[in-house]
Amino acid sequence: MRTPVDIGLLYSQGGSYGQMSRACRDGALAAIADVNADPGSRLTLTPVEADPKGNLDLYEPLCARILAESAARHVVGCITSSSRKEVIPALERGRGVLWYACPHEGFETSDRVVYTHACPNQHLLPLLHWAVPRFGRRAFLTGSNYIWGWEMNRVARETLTAQGGAVLGERYLAVGDTGIARLVAEIAALRPDFVLNNLIGDSSHAFLAAMAELRQADPAFAGDACPVLSCNLTECELPVLGRAAEGLIAVGPHFAGERGWRAATDSGADSSYEAAAYGAVRMLARLIEETGPDADLATLLASPAARDFGLDAETHHMRLPVLIARVTNGRFEVIERAGQVVADPYLTRRERWPAAPRPALRAVP
Amino acid sequence: MIRRLPTPELGGATALILHRPHATVQALTRQLSAIGLRPAHDWPEPGAAALAADFVFFDADLCHDAMFPWPAGRAPMPLIALIGSEAPGRIEWALSAGADAQMLKPVGDGGVYSALLIARQSFETRRRLADEIAGLKARLAERQTVVKAVLLLAARGKTEAEAYDQLRALAMAWQVTIEEAARRIAEPPEAPEEGGADVRRR
Numbered sequence: 001m002r003t004p005v006d007i008g009l010l011y012s013q014g015g016s017y018g019q020m021s022r023a024c025r026d027g028a029l030a031a032i033a034d035v036n037a038d039p040g041s042r043l044t045l046t047p048v049e050a051d052p053k054g055n056l057d058l059y060e061p062l063c064a065r066i067l068a069e070s071a072a073r074h075v076v077g078c079i080t081s082s083s084r085k086e087v088i089p090a091l092e093r094g095r096g097v098l099w100y101a102c103p104h105e106g107f108e109t110s111d112r113v114v115y116t117h118a119c120p121n122q123h124l125l126p127l128l129h130w131a132v133p134r135f136g137r138r139a140f141l142t143g144s145n146y147i148w149g150w151e152m153n154r155v156a157r158e159t160l161t162a163q164g165g166a167v168l169g170e171r172y173l174a175v176g177d178t179g180i181a182r183l184v185a186e187i188a189a190l191r192p193d194f195v196l197n198n199l200i201g202d203s204s205h206a207f208l209a210a211m212a213e214l215r216q217a218d219p220a221f222a223g224d225a226c227p228v229l230s231c232n233l234t235e236c237e238l239p240v241l242g243r244a245a246e247g248l249i250a251v252g253p254h255f256a257g258e259r260g261w262r263a264a265t266d267s268g269a270d271s272s273y274e275a276a277a278y279g280a281v282r283m284l285a286r287l288i289e290e291t292g293p294d295a296d297l298a299t300l301l302a303s304p305a306a307r308d309f310g311l312d313a314e315t316h317h318m319r320l321p322v323l324i325a326r327v328t329n330g331r332f333e334v335i336e337r338a339g340q341v342v343a344d345p346y347l348t349r350r351e352r353w354p355a356a357p358r359p360a361l362r363a364v365p
Numbered sequence: 366m367i368r369r370l371p372t373p374e375l376g377g378a379t380a381l382i383l384h385r386p387h388a389t390v391q392a393l394t395r396q397l398s399a400i401g402l403r404p405a406h407d408w409p410e411p412g413a414a415a416l417a418a419d420f421v422f423f424d425a426d427l428c429h430d431a432m433f434p435w436p437a438g439r440a441p442m443p444l445i446a447l448i449g450s451e452a453p454g455r456i457e458w459a460l461s462a463g464a465d466a467q468m469l470k471p472v473g474d475g476g477v478y479s480a481l482l483i484a485r486q487s488f489e490t491r492r493r494l495a496d497e498i499a500g501l502k503a504r505l506a507e508r509q510t511v512v513k514a515v516l517l518l519a520a521r522g523k524t525e526a527e528a529y530d531q532l533r534a535l536a537m538a539w540q541v542t543i544e545e546a547a548r549r550i551a552e553p554p555e556a557p558e559e560g561g562a563d564v565r566r567r
Contacts, residue, residue: 034467088474092473092474108475109396110474111392111442126412235372313397314398314399316399346399346401346478348375348376348377348400348401349376349401350376
């Protein structure tokens with residue numbers, strides 16, 4: 001006898017960040033199919049879907065509707081941090097839980113959210129620690145005009161300044177805005193050592209295409225000079241970027257072919273977004289089997305199975321591998337493995353930060 | 366101008382919650398632990414460890430001055446008021462107790478992190494201003510000493526302006542404030558005891 005369990009899915013199937021959204025949705029649906037196909041599982045999962053179409057104002061009412069009109073208490077969904085913050089009041093009212101499968105900027109540990117992708121000590125800090133000794137200390141920061149771009153660049157500025165680095169420029173675009181000429185002109189004029197790209201979706205694609213053109217036109221940017229670094233670029237966006245993706249550097253818990261993260265190996269997913277959403281549903285199903293379909297989140301997270309998955313009951317975040325990869329011939333090639341890192345969403349636990357690079361030893365003449 | 370706040374060093378800091386056992390205490394404890402602080406809870410009397418806490422959350426509904434092991438309004442750490450009754454009297458008391466930030470009860474899913482940052486910022490501003498005011502008051506109180514020192518120096522045949530310049534030069538040479546230099550001139554120390562240190566007393 002299998003217990004039926006409704007699972008909410010709140011992903012936009014269009015809009016300016018549709019690739020990420022579809023990757024997460026594919027991962028969640030694949031996990032639901034795998035649980036249902038597993039003869040050993042005691043659950044039958046039914047997706048209850050709503051599509052906010054990339055409209056920030058639709059997330060909260062649609063989340064409330066899922067919780068009101070179905071038996072679902074757990075919703076897998078949201079791409080942007082703004083939308084996640086929008087749905088939290090609906091989750092509180094409807095006693096629901098959001099499983100959030102995207103990298104985020106940290107400084108949040110809602111009692112109603114489980115975060116299955118990385119936060120800054122698992123993406124931004126290790127990326128900067130790796131990049132500065134290789135490329136230099138002069139950075140240009142860019143991002144989409146909302147909490148992700150703002151807070152990521154604030155942490156980047158603080159980290160770089162502490163390492164004696166400099167921020168040459170910082171520029172933002174509205175989500176969906178593709179007017180990147182001025183931004184690229186500034187980068188061309190300033191010639192930073194690297195660019196940190198916290199733009200998302202269409203803005204990011206337009207920016208990366210323009211940077212690829214700049215590399216053709218300006219010898220100062222040819223080849224590997226002035227690389228563009230990202231904390232949210234995965235395989236799911238490579239098809240729309242095409243050749244413009246060559247040389248991009250990204251950090252993440254998983255890249256295609258890696259085997260260090262259970263959510264990724266079980267799903268066979270290429271993109272870490274897909275893997276994180278897949279892992280969220282598989283974990284949830286396992287924890288419900290352990291504790292019963294009506295258990296509250298604290299009970300789910302206190303189960304030993306949660307610890308086995310690397311889910312920290314205190315912060316609601318995951319222990320994750322940290323990988324740095326460069327796009328070469330259309331696929332990510334991992335160039336650095338920084339091991340497993342426990343999340344520190346408020347950047348208050350230094351012992352969880354990547355080790356600062358050792359000063360290079362110089363021969364004394 | 367934007368004041369840039371560095372990501373504060375909150376890891377391992379202690380936060381004391383002065384509130385009767387209640388869901389609000391659980392909600393605060395969860396948030397504090399997630400942020401990386403070490404929460405402690407006391408009611409009704411704060412234990413000896415209260416003075417060592419880095420932050421204190423207090424119940425504005427039921428706490429009173431006598432509960433705190435420090436003079437009213439003079440807490441040595443940032444205080445955060447937990448306000449239930451939004452009555453003028455209670456808010457007035459919370460302010461007089463020295464609340465640097467507040468949270469409304471019931472405490473739910475968020476609010477602790479911003480309360481910690483705001484409380485610390487306003488506590489530090491308040492303490493810096495208090496130090497500055499104390500310094501200025503001390504200097505004002507020394508006006509008479511400065512006048513006395515200038516008159517003493519002027520009595521050796523200088524004009525008042527020359528005497529004042531000399532006082533300033535002495536202060537610079539001794540690397541002390543003008544007031545301190547004036548005190549040394551106007552109130553010379555007693556002769557040091559044999560073998561004793563040259564202790565200057567007022």
